[in-house]
Amino acid sequence: MRAGLLGMGKYVPPTVLTNHDLEKRLDTSDEWIRTRTGIEERRIAEDTIDTSDMAFEAAKDALQSADIRADQIGLILVATVTPDKIFPSVATMIQERLGAKNTAAMDISAACAGFIYGIVTAKQFVESGTYDYVLVVGVEKLSKIVDWEDRNTAVLFGDGAGATVVGKVSEGRGILSFELGADGSGGKHLHHDKYLEMNGREVFKFAVRQMGETAVNVAEKAGLKTDEVDYLVPHQANIRIMEASRERLGLPVEKMSKTVHKYGNTSAASIPISLTDDLAEGRVKDDDVIVLVGFGGGLTWGGLCIKWGK
Numbered sequence: 001m002r003a004g005l006l007g008m009g010k011y012v013p014p015t016v017l018t019n020h021d022l023e024k025r026l027d028t029s030d031e032w033i034r035t036r037t038g039i040e041e042r043r044i045a046e047d048t049i050d051t052s053d054m055a056f057e058a059a060k061d062a063l064q065s066a067d068i069r070a071d072q073i074g075l076i077l078v079a080t081v082t083p084d085k086i087f088p089s090v091a092t093m094i095q096e097r098l099g100a101k102n103t104a105a106m107d108i109s110a111a112c113a114g115f116i117y118g119i120v121t122a123k124q125f126v127e128s129g130t131y132d133y134v135l136v137v138g139v140e141k142l143s144k145i146v147d148w149e150d151r152n153t154a155v156l157f158g159d160g161a162g163a164t165v166v167g168k169v170s171e172g173r174g175i176l177s178f179e180l181g182a183d184g185s186g187g188k189h190l191h192h193d194k195y196l197e198m199n200g201r202e203v204f205k206f207a208v209r210q211m212g213e214t215a216v217n218v219a220e221k222a223g224l225k226t227d228e229v230d231y232l233v234p235h236q237a238n239i240r241i242m243e244a245s246r247e248r249l250g251l252p253v254e255k256m257s258k259t260v261h262k263y264g265n266t267s268a269a270s271i272p273i274s275l276t277d278d279l280a281e282g283r284v285k286d287d288d289v290i291v292l293v294g295f296g297g298g299l300t301w302g303g304l305c306i307k308w309g310k
Contacts, residue, residue: 002174003126005119005164006068006133006310009061010276011054012160012263013045019155026151033155038239042158042264044143050084051161052093055139058161058272059094062135066165070098073165074131076105077121079114079138079268081192081297082145083107090139100135111190112235112296113180114138114268115162116304119292120178122166137163138268147195156237157196158264162272173287173309177221179214179302186299207241207295212248214303215293219249222305224289226250229305231284235294236260236270245293257283267296284308 018041019030033039045054055078063070076098078091091105110117115138122134139161148154168174186206189199211234219226226249234242236259246256257274266273271292278284286309293303 001168001171003123003166004169004174004306004310006167006169007062007064007066007165008162008272008276008279009058009065010160010162010273011057011061012043012273013049013054015044015046016041017044022155025148026154028151028155037156038260039155039264040261043160045141045159051080051082051139051141052084052090054141054159054161055090055137055163056094056097058139058163059098059135059137062163062165068133068165070100073100073103073133073135075122075125075134076100076103077108077118077134077136079108079110079118079136080140081109081111081114081267082141094137110296110300111298112237112267112270113294113298113300113302114296115271116292116294116302117180117300119164119166119175119304120180120302123175123178126166126168133165133167135163135165137161138272140267140269142196142267145192145196150195152200153196153198156265158266160263160266160269160273162269162276164272169310173307176305176307177218178304179217179221181214181301183299187297190297190299204238204241206299207237208244210295210301211235211241211245211293214301215245215249215291218291218293218303218305224305228289229291230288231255231257231290233257233271233275233278233290233292236263236274237265249291
């Protein structure tokens with residue numbers, strides 16, 4: 001039996017930062033941000049809320065959605081580039097808070113592709129019989145590494161967390177295929193020193209090409225034609241990059257997940273946050289074939305093709 005996603009959960013901070021708010025502090029405009037990125041607002045965590053706090057809330061939701069107890073989890077994987085501290089890991093922090101005793105735990109650093117890396121890692125442990133259930137969380141507090149005086153990056157990012165429980169699913173359902181990749185030579189284009197720094201033009205070119213290629217690749221690896229894909233959940237980085245992936249698959253607009261306007265780019269959290277919203281709003285149904293695809297600093301990328309359902 002294949003591994004699949006048994007339940008989803010999310011957490012976004014209550015504080016909303018709109019484009020109009022940013023107009024007051026930066027040389028930018030709502031129109032400029034919307035037309036180039038698709039972003040209208042993003043969520044920003046207060047100083048009292050750190051990465052592990054958001055991860056904990058999303059994890060609780062995912063466990064409830066999957067109807068799995070914390071003590072049934074064999075491994076916790078947290079994808080993040082903004083941990084509370086260098087160590088202990090966010091995964092061990094939420095392990096303690098969840099009461100997941102005798103559970104292994106570690107963080108994954110693959111930037112915006114981290115959630116995909118986490119699911120693929122979880123799949124290996126579940127399908128090998130090592131663990132019955134693996135909790136995978138994508139979470140970022142990017143507001144603490146953004147230079148709020150840099151209009152090129154400050155307008156893009158938000159905070160939040162999304163989570164899933166990976167376990168075995170019924171015959172015919174689950175993860176049909178995946179692709180992971182990296183190109184360390186491009187790391188200079190998107191990195192973190194004192195602040196997050198990005199060469200927007202180079203990252204855009206890479207993302208438009210790689211997101212589309214990976215989306216098509218995972219469909220083909222699953223033995224499917226692109227017109228057999230029902231729904232696309234791309235990393236919510238930029239509406240133009242997302243649209244390029246959708247067009248490569250030949251999907252209509254209504255078959256692509258879009259939350260970038262509400263939350264901005266939440267890095268490793270963007271795909272699970274979007275998928276959680278899609279499920280709640282009935283856009284993804286049992287036996288739908290969905291493609292998840294993301295890219296991030298490293299440079300890294302990853303994709304999954306899943307037949308949805310338990």
